[in-house]
Amino acid sequence: MRRRFLHSAPERDLPAQHTYFEISDLRRFFDAGVIFATVWVRFIGKTSGGRYNEIRHQRNQGLMMDRIRNNETVEQRRRVLKGALGASTVLTLGYGGSAAAASIGCVKNTYIEETPPANGNQFSWTDPAAMTGVDEWAWSKVDVWECSGNVGGVPDTDFEGFSLDNGINWYRVPAVVGEAPTLIALATKKSSQSPAYPKTAWVLAYFDANGNFVGNYPAITMRTEQNTPLEGSCLASVNPNAKSGFTYGG
Amino acid sequence: MQPTSPLGPLAWIERYCPSLDGQFLFLDPLRWDTHLLSAGAVIVLREAALAIEAGCFEAFRAEVAANGGWPAGLERLAVALTALAERAAGTGTEA
Numbered sequence: 001m002r003r004r005f006l007h008s009a010p011e012r013d014l015p016a017q018h019t020y021f022e023i024s025d026l027r028r029f030f031d032a033g034v035i036f037a038t039v040w041v042r043f044i045g046k047t048s049g050g051r052y053n054e055i056r057h058q059r060n061q062g063l064m065m066d067r068i069r070n071n072e073t074v075e076q077r078r079r080v081l082k083g084a085l086g087a088s089t090v091l092t093l094g095y096g097g098s099a100a101a102a103s104i105g106c107v108k109n110t111y112i113e114e115t116p117p118a119n120g121n122q123f124s125w126t127d128p129a130a131m132t133g134v135d136e137w138a139w140s141k142v143d144v145w146e147c148s149g150n151v152g153g154v155p156d157t158d159f160e161g162f163s164l165d166n167g168i169n170w171y172r173v174p175a176v177v178g179e180a181p182t183l184i185a186l187a188t189k190k191s192s193q194s195p196a197y198p199k200t201a202w203v204l205a206y207f208d209a210n211g212n213f214v215g216n217y218p219a220i221t222m223r224t225e226q227n228t229p230l231e232g233s234c235l236a237s238v239n240p241n242a243k244s245g246f247t248y249g250g
Numbered sequence: 251m252q253p254t255s256p257l258g259p260l261a262w263i264e265r266y267c268p269s270l271d272g273q274f275l276f277l278d279p280l281r282w283d284t285h286l287l288s289a290g291a292v293i294v295l296r297e298a299a300l301a302i303e304a305g306c307f308e309a310f311r312a313e314v315a316a317n318g319g320w321p322a323g324l325e326r327l328a329v330a331l332t333a334l335a336e337r338a339a340g341t342g343t344e345a
Contacts, residue, residue, distance in 0.1 A: 081297060082317040087290030090323035092283065093275075109265065134256045236282040237266075 106234035107209050116229040120180040122204035122217035128249025135250035136232040138205045140216045143198035144173055149187025164219050181218050204229050205246055211239025259299035259331040280330040291324055298328035302335045
């Protein structure tokens with residue numbers, strides 16, 4: 001739901017004088033975002049590091065504007081704002097600033113702070129984009145087919161199932177929301193399908209620390225810092241190339 | 251699947267504007283591209299976020315205009331933060 005909103009939120013036109021300094025041209029001279037971001041940061045830090053470090057220290061302490069707001073006058077605040085405006089620079093890195101984005105550390109933050117859908121709730125018949133939650137977890141779409149296999153010790157039992165590996169293994173979809181899909185032994189997709197099939201369902205996708213897709217639930221159930229569901233905003237920052245192909249919601 | 255509160259402008263800056271060797275990296279919440287900001291720009295963005303959350307962003311824009319106007323590129327980022335507040339208030343436009 002979050003992603004739909006963000007993408008649909010209107011973008012404002014900016015006055016002509018407010019233009020970005022696009023550095024995409026400069027990026028041609030660097031092979032990777034790591035080199036690119038590092039060079040820029042080090043260059044700028046070398047030219048004005050002392051002043052920025054002092055201001056950063058005050059900001060990181062959460063003191064500067066709060067102190068001004070609490071204890072000083074409107075005029076003093078205005079002067080600080082004016083000074084900040086004069087000392088402001090914006091360099092657009094675009095989507096290619098992989099090193100810069102990686103430094104955000106959102107994968108780790110996601111692992112530590114966020115709570116993705118758990119257990120059987122990582123399988124859903126509901127389109128994630130239509131889920132009532134405000135999160136934007138990445139989900140993979142799966143086709144659900146009529147299958148046959150050994151269910152509960154009974155061979156050749158029909159069930160609704162999906163595969164994550166092009167039909168090698170088949171999972172039986174849970175009968176109750178929140179239950180986990182089960183891997184069915186000796187299962188196959190039936191050669192003859194009712195018109196209602198395939199149905200569509202979604203399973204939660206897992207990514208490594210660099211935002212690379214590593215697999216889907218229920219093939220992966222163990223969440224670690226190196227193997228975790230991610231939200232679209234984080235995925236877009238650490239690995240924008242991986243962002244397409246998933247459905248976001250939760 | 252528990253709904254959580256969406257990030258507001260200030261919380262977004264806290265999470266997606268980390269320090270990097272004296273500069274700051276900001277993730278645009280609308281376009282999801284990244285920007286390298288000076289400390290001054292972060293102060294301005296933080297003030298903008300405070301104003302947005304206080305519902306007085308237009309007054310803040312007027313204040314900026316009275317103090318020499320927006321540095322290149324910064325207004326766009328401040329405006330992008332308003333989308334977070336609109337989303338939190340549920341006033342966004344669905345696709």
